[in-house]
Amino acid sequence: MTERAEAGATGAWFPRWFWPSFAAPASLWLLLLFLIPFYVILAIAFGDIDPIFLTPTPVYSPLRWDVTAFRDLVSSIFTSGSIYQNAFTHTLLFVSVASLLCLVIGYPVAYFLARHAGRWKTLFLVLFLAPFWISYMMRMLAWINLLQPSGYVNRILESLGVIEAPVAWLNGKPLTVILGLTYGYVPYMILPLFATLDRIPSSMLEASRDLGAGGVPTFRRVTLPMSRQGILAGLVIVALPMFGDYFTTTLLAGTRNTAMIGNLIQTSIQSSLVQTGASLVLILLALLIVPMLYYLRATERAEELFAA
């Protein structure tokens, strides 16, 4: 009975197999190019290594998986001073500082866009969205030009008397990497923040002020709590890709002591330490699974709200 009622709600004229068949091609594509490749990663990380050629031999049966290599890698991450540990601490440091910087820069910009841009709102939105379709590589190339020893950054800082001699910004400076990451990902922070701040009804703020709260308490006790979802979503959105980033640090620093997890993965795969590379991908995903699931839950809930 209920099944028939449901069928009525979704259009009774369609045969039962009609809509599910529409999902088939894309599902097949996801199975073939997402799920199976990740299974291959598992099969290689927990698989064998050819004793002569040292090439990895994937083992597809979970019953025959061998975790020794994986365990050794994890323990070397916990060994202080190893290149693995260095890369992990750098990544954590760079990503957390850059994400916070994104928030500090993005919040006032999003607040402005939501409350004060007025009739310029569309223009500002277009300009703030521009970095989304400017290639990331081009944005990094732009900074490489500017940060050359004879580039504009050094020339301006010198003429202001901040520095005496040109600084080699592009040679292994963690600061450059952090600012580069911030520059690269801050647009992704502004969007969810804007969406949340824009939805806070101004009547809420008026009510708070009518009840005697000043500007600072209103911000602290109304605006900030009401934008917490957006802040969390924004932090997750910028942090996830940053954790997998290897190109920003290669382009802006290019030294071993600024290497991130992504660089480890990249060099492992290239120097045929394929099993290590596959294991590192698994460790990276294990680190990120909680924020990823949080983000999926949050967007799902937003969708339900939108549909209701």
Place this chain on the structure above:
Amino acid sequence: MSSSHARTETLHPSPARRLGSWLRNPWGRPRFLWAVAIAYMAWSLLPVAIAVLFSFNSTRSLTSWQGFSTQWYVGNVSSVWDDPVLLDALTQSLKLAALTVLIAVPLGVTFALALDRWRGRGSGTANFVMLFSFITPEIAIGVALFLFFVQVAEGIGPGFTAQLMGLSMFMMAYPVIVVRARLLSIGKEYEEAAMDLGASPLESLRRVLLPLLAPAIFASAVIVFAASIDNFVISQQLSVGADTQTVPILIYSSARRGPLPSLNALASLTLFASTLLIAIAALAYRRRTRAQRAVEHGVRPLQVPLGS
């Protein structure tokens, strides 16, 4: 009371006061926020503007402006047009992006239709896998695909076909998200009306729903094109040698090796291409949806866009 407050502030403006004033009075003139927003915009767009400017430099310098010339686009032996490496990267990027659109958009549109109409158990899982693939750090997907094409799909192997398959899987999420949002706002009435008038399910889909979805499909095609032309990680992981080198890969590998302004010219060309497309798409989308809104509000009831 608050107006006298505001007056004393404009009489004695100090930076700290201004910061406080937008918190105290969100309806006042937020000079601090305007300053932040404009500074942000300058920081975000000026470097790119300077990079575009230097692609028109008359000498090979990327740090000092010597006058206008288009020699880095065409004419010079190492211009985009005359250097086969640059020109190949450009055509390769355009080819990859166009073909990705041709695969990802149909897959995504049918998937969105299925998710919207099919409320079975499988639909939730399929949607979850799709969204999960979309937020997984790209390096993980890139490595997984690389190992898949090396170990399992050896017949295909890394290369252009692999790039195309991987990218089209990753980009599928854009049409799904855009088209689902549009489906929610259209509702089912039009199709049901068509079928009441004797259309078969496929006919009602082709002659009613698809025309109504056309703006969303077009918009997502443009988004997929712009995102694919800028894609770096997946294309790089699956690229082998010069034949599969796209513009972002070329920028990545040569940005730190004393590049010529022709590299800026190449990056600028892809920027111009995506900007032009986005602008056309935005205009077209606004015109189409405006016409449809008019129809939906009963302004021109006789011109329901059937198969236009």
